[in-house]
Each structure stands twice: as C-alpha cells, then as structure tokens.
Amino acid sequence: MTPPALSLVVLAHDMARALPRTLRSLAPDYQATAPVPPAEIGGWEIIVVDNGSACPVQAAEVAPPDVALRVIRRGPEAAAAVAEALNQGLQNATGEFVGVWIDGARLASPGLLGACARALRLHPRAVVATRNYHLGPALQHAAAMSGFDAAAEDRLLNSIDWPRGAARLAEIATPEQPDPTGPLLESNALFMRRAQWQALGGFDPRFGGAGGGAVNIDMLLRACAAPGSQLIRILGEGTFHQLHGGVTTGAGPRRAAALLKLGSKQYFRLRGRPMRALRQRGWLYDAALGALRPDSPERAHG
C-alpha cells in the first residue's frame, strides 16, 4: 500500500467537545480551498494520540470522511508525558511529511494543509510554521475571565456557518501574535519532513509539566537552528483554539503567564540559554497567492 504524502499527528487529552471539530477540519472536503487542491497534497493520514482521556477517543465516532484515521491510546498514567505521546505519534507516521498538532483542540482553516504541503516542497529542510489563533474576541485565557464560554464559542462558529463558512474563521478569532511576521515562539501545527523529525530526535521528554511545558517551543527553536533548515511562515491560514479547559488557555492570564515563566526556567536549565522567540522572518508563504510572498527575505534556495 502506498503511504500518504502527509501524516498528521494530533494530540488529545479529554477533548470530547473540541476534537471532532478539529478532525472535521482535516477532512479532504474541508481542506479544499483554492489555490492548492487536495490532490496536490498527495493524500494524508491522521494519527490521533489519545493521551489518557477519561473517555477514550473512539475512531468510529470522530473519524472525518474520506481520510484514514488511527487512534493510539495511552493510559491515564501517561497523560503528563506529552513529549513521549507526540513521539509515539511520530513513530507511527508513514508520510514523507509530518504535521504535528500539540493541541488537538485547534481546528484548521480550510487552506491550511494545501498551503503547508506546497510550502514543504519549496525547500529540502523546510520548517513550516502556522499561525495560532483563539476563537473569540480575545485570547481565550483572557476571554474566559469575562464570560466567554463554550456556548458563546458555538454561537460564533454558527455565525459563520462553520464548517461551510470556514474561510471566515479569522473574522471570529484573535491571533496570538498580532504581527504574523513578528517574533515567533510557537506553532501549534508544525510541519517538516519525517526525516527531519527523526534527525531531531522528536520532542525532548525532559520537558515536563502542564501541557508539556516548553516542549513545543523547544521543538520549533531546535528545528530552525538545525543546519540547513529554512523557516517558512504560512500567512493567511492557521489553527484556531477551542475552549477545552487546557492548561494554558483555560487558566486565566495570571496562570498562563506563570506557566510561560515556568517553561522559560525549565528551558534555561535544560538548554543553558534563554528561550528566545524567533525573530527571523524566514520565507513568507502567502496562502492566497499559493506561493512565497515576493518580499520573502533570504530567499536564496532555488
């Protein structure tokens, strides 16, 4: 059997409400936005790593149409081991390219996979970072403090007739970073060739704590620091966080800041240097153009 071009590893823990939408957003009929048709992506598979959910994810209940989906179940005792869970997903990936969702509660915009698939093919060591958004009028750890709840989130999605109106997701969401070309600390959906993930050794299990601490930040920073790598930022597409009581976005601003500080300390101890956001713009892939933006800096590779 021919392996798919792309494997998507989606981590989930107690996301019974949010995960089905995320998986729905990864179906071929949803990821059908021009200018990149699903056929160009080359087929994909979804690997859900259920990291100790109280109610285990049932593939038959959450599988979107027309895409292969597997569920790897890990017991409740493994729930804190985020890096190990992600690495287990990576080990099961068969595609030439792999996209990793550290947070299965983030649904995709409808051109995301096409943009990432095309961007990945622009450079042999592409590190493709996507933009993080939160559904709602503010970042969810702040919005939740002023009454934004699951019902309000449902109303927002209904207001754009999601999933049919998925192209309007950005209208009902707030980006984590106002400037998509500014300092970049994390990408929920991060794409590289499978060989790159392997060469980097996957996620570092020494990062621990709530939600894996700084493990995803560390992954992005290491990937971009690897010799010959090329950061490509996807503009115009992204992943959109849904409320699910997660460790950071469900925590309130004070707790979210405290968790980031904790991640910073852990990173400093493990790496011996400060955890610094990427300031390089990298190449800028404009999803609407279906190509790199003409003003992409450092565009040296042929």
Add this chain to the structure above:
Amino acid sequence: MSDDIAASRRIVQDWVVRYIAAVIDLAPEAVPLDTEFREIGVDSAEVVIMTGVMEEEFGFEIDAELPFRRATIAGLLDALQEAGLVAA
C-alpha cells in the same frame, strides 16, 4: 547568585538591559529605561520569559504578571526594590 544577599539594583539593571539588547539586537546603551517594553520591541511573552531567566540568575521569585503592571525596565526594578528583592 545567592538567595540570601539581594543583588544591587545596578547589577540587575545592567543584566536586564543586556538581556533586552540581545533580544532586539540593539546596543545596550541604546536601550531606554523608561520606555514600555512593547514600544522597545519586546512583547509580553518575551518579558515573562525574561523574568523566568532572572529568577534562575538571581534566585528571587517574580510575580509573572508584574511586568504587565510595571512595564518599563525602571518600573520593574522599582517594584523589585520595593519588594526587597534588589538593593538600592
């Protein structure tokens, strides 16, 4: 750095200035003390990250939200001094 002896304000200030200068790729002497972090070009996440490194370097604990309330280098140092974490 020992937990028992408060670092001097000058030492901590120099450290913060050098840290921020490195983040935004600016000469330390060009980093203003009374301008808000975001106006200097350092976003809130980067400031929170800096406080984590400060804790590791100086051995004191900083409220993660403090840089939001005291959003300049001088203001942050004032707050640390008021809390007895740095000496005049």
